[in-house]
Every structure is written in structure tokens, then in C-alpha cells.
Amino acid sequence: MLCSSSAAIKRISVSWLIMANNSNFKSHRLSRSDDAALALESSTKRPRTMSTHSSLKDAFSSYADHLNALNEKRERIVKASRDVTMNSKKVIFQVHRISKANREEVLEKAEKDLAAVRDQHISRLVKELQGTDFWKLRRAYSPGVQEYVEAATFFKFCQTGTLLNLDEINASLLPLSDPSLEPLQINLLDYLLGLADLTGELMRLAIGRISDGEVEYSERICQFVRDIYRELSLLVPLMDDGSDMKTKMDTMLQSVVKIENACFSVRVRGSEYIPLLGSSDPSSFLVGVSDLLTGGDVSCSRFKGLGVGEEMFAPILKIFEAFLDRTLLKLM
């Protein structure tokens, strides 16, 4: 009796709580005698209500366990995904440090960093994800995986000039997992979304290479980005969540156009200066220019040998500097 009446009081207090949200306070005028009647009522019904109540409780506590486990797992995955994102970004920046002189060492370090991302952070995802989790929790890990795809493909392009295939990435993830477990396999959609981001990085790389004088390389990048854009444009309408990809396609097209314009500017306007520069290799006329712009006296001395006076060269240099500044600023 004591127990059931306290239950009744609890019930009233719950309703009280809810009532407090509202200006309508009718129900707490529920009189004491009613309250007592209620308690009496529930005491006569006690056996039945108690049993259904506890089965309800049991069921919901198992639901709670299930939801807790799922939420905790999701949190761990989100954390791992963030770490993957952060460290993949570092790899991308490392690759951007590339130049003619330090190519080998930059790529070597990038490769090491990329392997570290895989071994330290992607491996955490592998441990969490099993069976239906790959799709259920995709939103939790997708950003990290996309960034990783971007870093891995970017590195691979700089290393070999080719596209890293999905199968190749997935093969590289196989050693991370126990053979008994289901291995993490990056899904097609995340791979494609990562590729879409890759083009932005390639655009930056191309612009950087142009200012460094590697025009041919930039044209190669341009070709590559166009290929990716074209192939992706065929796939976008078929993808599950198209809207995300569509915005990425727009930025991708902008990147392509930026690279094209950069290549165009260098070809058209740059060609005017070739005879003056007297470079031995007409296609890489800018190599000399960039040396000139950065090297100061040393590079000017190169032209002394060709019989071009410093004072005669200065105005041209000024024009060229202005042109490069303008073009590159616009492009970046």
C-alpha cells in the first residue's frame, strides 16, 4: 500500500511537472481524496500493473543499452574521422610544398605521413565498423574518409601522374584489419566525393607550378582535372545523395576553368617575351623569368652574356612582374 501510494504521488508529480510548462494549472487541483482513491485503485490492480510495468521497463532498459552503445560508437567514429581529416590535410599541405628542387624528399615525407594516417587513425575506424555499420554510420565517418581519399589521390598524382583507383586504396586498407573481421572498404560514394575535392587541390598545385615555371606540368594537371570532371559529370545523376555532389561539381568546374585560364595567359601573353629573354628552350621560357624575378643580380648576370644590358632589361622586367602578379592574384 505504501509503495503504491507513493507511486500514485509520483504520477501526480510528473503531471505537475508537465503542467508547469503551461499556464493551465487545472490538474493540480486534483484533490487529496481523489489521490487516495487512485492509490486504492492501483493497489487492487497491483499484481497486473506491476508485471506489465516491469516488462515495459525491462524492454526499455534494453533499448536504452542499445541506443547508448550505438551513440558511443558513433562518437568514437566521429572523433577518429576528425583525426583522419586533420592529418590528411597535413599530408595535402606537405605535397603542396613540392618544387623542382625538393620533389623527392617532399614526396617521401608525404608518403610517410599518409601511412601514419592510415595506421593510426583509419585503423581506428576499421575497429569500430562492422557489418551494417558501414552504411548506418556513414555520416559519422564520411568526411574523414573523403579527406583521406583526397590526400591519397593527390599524393599519388604528384608521384606518378595517375589516378589512384578505389580498388588500390581499399587494397591498402586491408592489412589494417584482423583477418577475422570485416575489412573497412571505402565506398564508391565517398571515393567520388573525395575526388571532387581533389580537383581543388590540383588547381592550387597547377597555379603554383605555373608561377614556378613548370607550364607543361600544369597543362598535364589541366588535362587530368578535365578528365575527372568529365567522368564525374556522367556519374553525378546516378549518385545516392546528389545535392552534395552537385555543388562540388560547380566548384570543380570553376577549378578547371581557373587552370585553363592560367595556362592560356601564360601561353598567349608570355609568348611576347620569348625572343627578348633569349631562352634556349622556347617552351619553358618562364624558367628564366622566375629565376629573374626571384634571383635578382644572379639571374641578370645570365643575360649579360647574351649582350643584353641590365638597364635595357629593367622596364620589361617591370611589365612582366606586374603581369605575373595580376594574373596569379586573380587565379589564386
Add this chain to the structure above:
Amino acid sequence: MAGGDYDSPQTSPSLEKQFEKFRVQLEDSGSLRERIRAVVLEIESATRLMQASLLLVHQSKPIPEVLQKANSQINVLKGLYNKLAEVVRECPGQYYRYHGDWRSETQMVVSLLAFMHWLETGNLLMHTEAEEKLGLNNSDFALDLEDYLVGVCFMSNEMPRYVVNQVTAGDYDCPRKVLKFLTDLHAAFRMLNLRNDFLRKKFDSMKYDLRRVEEVYYDVKIRGLATTGDSVGDQGAQKI
């Protein structure tokens, strides 16, 4: 930069091949999705029939009669869910890739089943029982727990209307039963740690159902319309 490596001017064949493969894969998943949607459309229309027959409960049609008609749709739904499970079985492990396509429909189904179950027994339809009714208990195509819980919240939304109409029709004991049921249900839901998602929002709306039922109960009680003992209420439950 070793320019020589980059001379190959046209798209490399491996790149093209990979994208060709992707296109085939995406088209396959697209056609699978279409088949899923076709089944889901059928589920939706069966659900609508069930709901329509269940609505008669508000017009104080005798419950057994209402339930009989609505129950006839359960088997239809069971068949359809089997069909859906079969389609989804073609892509093992990808249940949640397509989950969005049947999610809201399934929540609706659960809410109706739970309401019917409550009308019949006065108890909450448990997750496993719901799976059983849809023939999913031994299937790899499970009823997602969160979908089940959202469905239960939907059912609770239906309660105030039911109580109002029952009282209007003269069943003064109904508010007490419903209030007890909803209070227990609300307490049970409070055991869950919810995220800030759809389910949380639905659960938050449950307290308004509870309040409405309390108001009705109060109105009936204060006027002395509610029966004092259990006898009538219990008889009612058993009659059902």
C-alpha cells in the same frame, strides 16, 4: 619535373575503365532503389487502408469489429515486408544505404500496429512483437529500433483524440486507462539517452499528449463521471 612521364595526352585507359565500372555499379544500385520504392509504395497503400479502417474507432464502432478489418491488412504488410527484405537481401550489409526509402513508412506501420495492439491488450507492443507481426524476427532485415520508437511516439499522438471521442461516446473509464498507459510509457521513454534528433523531438511531443489526456481525465473526474472502481474498466478491457 620529369616532364617525360606526363606526355601521354589522352585519358588513360585505367581511369576510363574505373569510371565505367562505377557507372555500372551506380546504375545497378539505382535500379535496386527503384524496386525498393515500388514495394514501399505498396506498403504505403496497405498502411493507408489499415489506417482508414482504424479511424472508425473514433466513431465508437465496436473495437473488435474495427480491429478485425484492420488486422486483415497485417498479413498484406507481412507479405510486403518479406518482399522488401528479399530485394534488400541482394545487397548484403547495405540495409542502411537504402533505409531512408522505407523509414517513414515503417514508422507509420509501427504506430498503427502499436495502437491496434494497445486496443486489443492494453499493453505496449514491444519491439520484438512488432518484428514478429511483420514477419521480420528471423530475418536479416530487421526493424530498426529507432524507427520502432518513433512509431510508438506517433501512436501516443493518436491517444488524446481517442480519449476525447471515447468520453463523448460515454466511456468514462477510458481516460484513466489511457493516462496510466501513457504515464508508464513516458516514464519508460525517459530511460533512454536520446540524441538531438527526430526521435528526441517526437518524444518531446509526447508530454503534450499526456497533458491532454490528463485534462480529459480531470474533466471527467471532477464531474463525478468516472466510475469509482475497476470493475467497469476491467470488464471493458476483457470484452475487447
